[in-house]
Amino acid sequence: MPAEFALSDRPHAEQLAVLRTQIAAAQAERGPALAFGIDALDSRLADHGLDGAGLHELAAASSTLNDDAAATLFAAGIAARFANKPGFTILWALTRFDLYAPGLEQVGLGPDRIFYAQGRKDAEVLAMAEDGLRDGSLACVVAEVKAADQTATRRLQLAASDGKTPILLYRRHRSRDRCPLEQPSSAMTRWRIGCAPSTRLPYAGVGRERWSIELVRQRSGNPFSLEVEACDDTGRLALPAAALHRAVAPVRALHQAA
Amino acid sequence: MPKGGGWRPGARGARDGALPAKPTQTEIDALPAHQRPTSRELSRRSESAEHPFRAMRPDEGMSGSAPARLHTFPVWTRPTILIERTGQKEIVTAACPVALDLGLRPGMAAAHARALVPDLDVREADPKADRALLDRLALHAVGYWTPIASVADSDGLWLDLSGTTHLFGGEERFCRRLLRFLRRVGFTATIAIAGTPGAAHALARYGGAAITILPPGAESEAMVDLPLAALRLAPEALTAASRFGLERVGDLYPMPRGPLAKRLGLSTVTRLDQARGAVAEPIVPVIPFEVPRVERRLLEPIGTAEAITQVIGDLIDDMVTLLQARGLGLRAAVLSCLRVDGQEQRIGFGTARATRNATHLKRLAAMRVETIEPDLGIEAMALTAPRVEELHAAMIAAADLAGGDRAPDIAPLVDQLAGRVGEDALFRIVPRESDVPERAVRRAPALATPTGWPRWKRPVRLLKRPELLASVVALLPDHPPRRFVWRGRPYRVVAGDGPERIHGEWWRSRREMWAVRDYFRVEAEGGERFWLFRRGDGVEAPTGDLSWYMHGLFG
Structure with a gap:
């Protein structure tokens, strides 16, 4: 290859086509990526969705328990969409069990879809997650850890692509003001989730929850941040309806321009 | 001085004035608590303690071992009866000796019994538990007394003693031994040995003596005076017989068989013939469940991991064939390795769902290989399956056959994870009937299939x-x-x-x-x-x- 490239500065069209077909074949082998169903999100992701055989990391935006709950629900929603065929199960591995299963059911992870594995320390959780990934019988694995070094994430990424099972690694905060995503990792995507004020309703009550999600890093793509409405009962996110005076004007301007 | 003459400084025998003479109780009481001699120094045996494992219940029906001892030997101070409700009526099914003395009989109405005896202890009868206990006694009999034993009616056992009593020193001694055993377990019993099951059944229940041993061929004479109920007749036959004035078994002997069959039914004639030995009545024996077990004895002691894995693989193959023949699936297995030095090592592993998949079992066993210490070498290995379940072919949905998009089975993964962190660390959260949030959830095994919760808004x-x-x-x-x-x-x-x-x-x-x-x-x-x-x-x-x-x- 290098010799061929040396012939001219720019690669030929055939070479590019060959490379494209190779990449397409590799991607087809990995299975389709799981799209969020939101154009603003999917178009900015390199795979147009979450890779179904890769490691995805997420963390709460701050160490408060609210952001922690938001990140948990974000992970649960993705896991629920990975497991939306009947009979498919996900594994949730953790060290300290404080999840409330009725709450998980409300984003689509019913009690028949999920089983938990409680390890004594992070190393055990990572080992169980790896076992679950290599087995290949799970729809998704969620692992909650406080610390996982580069080697551990590399292992998880390899296991995920071997077993063709996605893994969501949820890094919990260890200290108050250090983001757990500062450590290097070989994840496909890394997300940071925080709570945002919900839309005020015209009557008394709490509107649909909103989260500010931030893609900190992704392979072959750029970071971005976005505000979305929280998962519904099948785990799907939604874009908040834009305020009237802002949404209408640019559309009309575009029409006039065209 | 210690035995053997060896002397150590500071040893108890070397102390000044150690154990001069046996102190009296008053001297001991005068000492402060920490200076009092121990009971061993006083050469006093401590009180006998119950063996810690003997009181445990044996596994239900597995090994045919002795039934658990009753917790308290019944001492009847209050008259006690057992009652059973049939429809609107409560009938006395059993009465203790004190109650029998007071005139209470099985078969009378409970209200009647309560009216006769004011201070009466009335309890519910539990026929299922009775039956379970009898089944276990029968299994014990198969294990210890005779290969052919079975439960007779709701209150007795049949033992086929042909060719076995000489092992216990004759029929007489066997019966005494049996009575002693039953008394120890907490039962009173009457035993009859006869040539036919029918005669033994009748004599044991209506003969009156604790031990009756009939010489061969004496069944007809022995039963002459027994009531007709001794023949295990149907209730209609009994009422018909009482209408004809037939009360004893002997009354039936001279009657012509044709009219007898016409009036009391053919089954009566059959029962009579069975009791007298004219018609054979085989005992259907209980067959104790044999725990699947395979064994390999090795020519040379082995010690390497590869060799051990190979033998384990062979054992599992044998076990799978055995399980397949019996239609069973394995839930728990124990691998025991006999070492050259006579030590035995046991390694257990379990599965979340009954399985006889050899590769899966081999993988589970391989996770434990490193815990085996071969030391000088292992000369025999055995694999037993103490917990098995029935495992037959299961139906699959037609859609699965066509589509091929079947939901994968996670049971092997659960076993693998359980081998890593233990069975308790894998669980599902299932609902419990409660509205209080912290009580609405509980843990269940990882393969449970739960339902959901009501859709009230709940936190995560x-x-x-x-x-x-x-x-x-x-x-x-x-x-x-x-x-x-x-x-x-x-x-x-x-x-x-x-x-x-x-x-x-x-x-x-x-x-x-x-x-x-x-x-x-x-x-x-x-x-x-x-x-x-x-x-x-x-x-x-x-x-x-x-x-x-x-x-x-x-x-």
Whole structure:
């Protein structure tokens, strides 16, 4: 290859086509990526969705328990969409069990879809997650850890692509003001989730929850941040309806321009 | 001096004036507690203690070992009867000796018995438990006395003693031994040995003696005076016979068989012939369940991991063939390795669902290979399956055959993870019938198939115990708080939903009789969403003290 490239500065069209077909074949082998169903999100992701055989990391935006709950629900929603065929199960591995299963059911992870594995320390959780990934019988694995070094994430990424099972690694905060995503990792995507004020309703009550999600890093793509409405009962996110005076004007301007 | 003459400085025998003479009890009592001689120094045996394992229940019906001892030997101080309800009537099914002396008989109405004896202990009969105990006795009999034994009716056992009593020193001694055993276990019994099951059945129940041993061929004479009920006749036949004035078995002997069959039924004639030995009546023996076991004895002792894995693989192949022949699936297995030095090592592993998949079992066993210590070498290995379940072909849906998109089976993964962290660390959360949030969930095995919860809004993380909120400002009775302080941080609430009222479970404790929690879902200024509750409904004082708690967090 290098010799061929040396012939001219720019690669030929055939070479590019060959490379494209190779990449397409590799991607087809990995299975389709799981799209969020939101154009603003999917178009900015390199795979147009979450890779179904890769490691995805997420963390709460701050160490408060609210952001922690938001990140948990974000992970649960993705896991629920990975497991939306009947009979498919996900594994949730953790060290300290404080999840409330009725709450998980409300984003689509019913009690028949999920089983938990409680390890004594992070190393055990990572080992169980790896076992679950290599087995290949799970729809998704969620692992909650406080610390996982580069080697551990590399292992998880390899296991995920071997077993063709996605893994969501949820890094919990260890200290108050250090983001757990500062450590290097070989994840496909890394997300940071925080709570945002919900839309005020015209009557008394709490509107649909909103989260500010931030893609900190992704392979072959750029970071971005976005505000979305929280998962519904099948785990799907939604874009908040834009305020009237802002949404209408640019559309009309575009029409006039065209 | 110690035995053997060896002398150590500081040894008990070397102390000055150690154990000069046996002290008397008054001298011992005068000493302070820590100086009193131990019971061993006084050469006194400690009291005999119950063997710690003997009192344990054996596994149900597995090894045919002796039935568990009854906890207390019944000493009948109060008259006791057992009753059984049939329709609207309560019938006495059994009475203790004291009650029998007072004139209470099985078969009479319970109300009648209560009227006759004022201080009567009446308990429910439990025929299932009786039957289970008899089954276990029969299994014990198969294990220890005779290969052919079975349960007779609801109150007896049949033992085929042909060719076995000489092992116990003759029929007489066998019977005495049997009685002693039963007394130890807590039963009284009458035993009859006869040439036919029918005659033995009749004599054991109506003969009157504790031990009856009939010489061969004497069945007819022995039964002449017994009542007709001894022949195991149908109730209709018994009433018909009493109408004809036939009361004893001997009354039937001279009667012509044709009219007898016509009036009392053919089964009566058959029963009579069976008791007299004219018709054979085989005993259908209980067959004790044999635990599947395979064994390999090795020519040379082995010690390397590869060799051990090979033998384990062979054992598992043998076991799978055995299980397949019997239609069983393995739930737990014990691998025992006999070493050259006579030590035995046991390694157990289990599965979450019955299986006889050789590769899966081999993988489970391979996870444990490293715990085997071969030392000088292993010369024999055996694999037993103490827990098995029936495993037959299962139907699969037609859609699975066509589509090929079948839901994968996670049981092998569960086994593998259980081998890593233990069985208790894998679980599902399943609903429990309760509205109190912390009681609505419970853990279940990883392969359970639970249903869901009602769709009330619930947080995703629940605090281990509710945390008290400080300086809450709220309108009573049913508004969410305006502001509160939690973990030292003030929050200003901008929106709230609620209340969702949850009442205490009065059937659990008196404190919850009137208790009420009003739950609110609130959003604070920065977008944080909380699940709070107030104790009390804000109107009635006994429902709670109006204190506010944080219970969970929404995303």
